Amino acid sequence: MSVLLWLHDTxxxxxxxxxxxxxxxxxxxxxxxxxxxxxxxxxxxxxxxDLALKKTRVAMVFKQLKPWIFAAFGVMLVxxxxxxxxxxxxxxxxxxxKLKMLMLLAAALNVVAFNCTLGRTLPQWDQLSATPRGAKLxxxxxxxxxxxxxxxxxxxxxxxxPP
Amino acid sequence: MNTLASWTLAxxxxxxxxxxxxxxxxxxxxxxxxxxxxxxxxxxLGGILILINLSLLGVRFGNASTRELARELKPWMIGSxxxxxxxxxxxxxxxxxxxxxxxxxQLKMLFLLLALLFTLTIYRQVIHAPRAAAGLRALxxxxxxxxxxxxxxxxRAIGYVTTAATALTAP
Numbered sequence: 001m002s003v004l005l006w007l008h009d010t011x012x013x014x015x016x017x018x019x020x021x022x023x024x025x026x027x028x029x030x031x032x033x034x035x036x037x038x039x040x041x042x043x044x045x046x047x048x049x050d051l052a053l054k055k056t057r058v059a060m061v062f063k064q065l066k067p068w069i070f071a072a073f074g075v076m077l078v079x080x081x082x083x084x085x086x087x088x089x090x091x092x093x094x095x096x097x098k099l100k101m102l103m104l105l106a107a108a109l110n111v112v113a114f115n116c117t118l119g120r121t122l123p124q125w126d127q128l129s130a131t132p133r134g135a136k137l138x139x140x141x142x143x144x145x146x147x148x149x150x151x152x153x154x155x156x157x158x159x160x161x162p163p
Numbered sequence: 164m165n166t167l168a169s170w171t172l173a174x175x176x177x178x179x180x181x182x183x184x185x186x187x188x189x190x191x192x193x194x195x196x197x198x199x200x201x202x203x204x205x206x207x208l209g210g211i212l213i214l215i216n217l218s219l220l221g222v223r224f225g226n227a228s229t230r231e232l233a234r235e236l237k238p239w240m241i242g243s244x245x246x247x248x249x250x251x252x253x254x255x256x257x258x259x260x261x262x263x264x265x266x267x268x269q270l271k272m273l274f275l276l277l278a279l280l281f282t283l284t285i286y287r288q289v290i291h292a293p294r295a296a297a298g299l300r301a302l303x304x305x306x307x308x309x310x311x312x313x314x315x316x317x318x319r320a321i322g323y324v325t326t327a328a329t330a331l332t333a334p
Contacts, residue, residue: 028319034202035315039210042203046239053235060225068213150206151199158195 004088016086023086030079034150037072040065041146048139050131057126058135087160096155103152107145114138171263178259188257197250204246205315211240212311215290219304221297229300233290244279267324271317278310 007013016022046052047061056064084091091097118125118134125132131139178184187193215236218229227235255262262268289295289303 024319024323028316031202031319032312032315034206035209036213038203038206039208039213041210042207043210043214043239052239055231055235056225056227064224147199147203150202151195154195154198154202 001089004092007085007088010085012082013085013088016082023083026079026082030076030083033072033075033079037069037076038146038150040069040072042143044069045139045143045146048131048135048142050136058131059122059126090160091156094156094159096152096159100149100152100156103145103148107142107149110138110141110145172260175259175263178256181256183253184256184259187253194254194257197253200246201250201254204243204250207239208243208247209311209315211236211243212307216304216308219289219300221301228293230291230293262321265321265324267317267320271314271321274310274313274317278307278314281306281310 008017016026043052044061044065047054047056047058053061114135118132118138125135187197214224215229215233218224218227218232224232233240255268286303286307289300295303
């Protein structure tokens, strides 16, 4: 709690909270970067599910999308944290915010789990005509978790309408 | 008021009073529910456009040419545009008359019309032309990105314009 109060009172938090333009500008960047981040993640998940880009090997799709996804995620994280800094106590007090963080954590664990298991044997199953069931499960889980993140994000906006 | 404007306003009134306009407006959760679909569809469309435009700009996607990449993504691109248009129309119908006078919304619709027309005509031609000049491909990608960015920025602005207008008219 004291961390939240400290963040609330930092010069940056105050700027986001009190400036007319900071919040709309940061939120616009956050939402527009969603098209890059989430859009490419969805395509990756669809590839794992064998529903899109089937002619390109999974390893190649990963290689092509990874730098963009990481860069876009960096922007999402920085803008997201900035919005949070504007009123950390208020955000933290909403159920949707906690749920969103939980879903983000679950999505990250999903990636780690994949990298520790099927990701290691990727060169072997990438030659097959269909992705293994585990890869499809990873893609499906990822889709569900990211949809939940978006839904919770919208939920936050409803509970805390912009000033 | 000219004929087109009065027809448009009449259409907005009809949307406002339609069963879906009413239903979504009166429900506590239907609006955000539809909005999530709108966001997911625009995210997917954005991802697809980034890949195709990068390919037009010379960043190859694996071994696929721009044409092959676009062909593979076509069903998802059409699907995401349709979901985006349908969900967008439903969101619009809940406050259609208010949107009629919202300059950000008008700007967004203008950009959307231009973006769709561009995509269906020049964009499609350039993607499928096997030997289009690099400069033309780059220009096409740039115009596409700018038009869709206009749609996105217009969409973001709608909420703020509404807020400002409400604040002005509040007692």
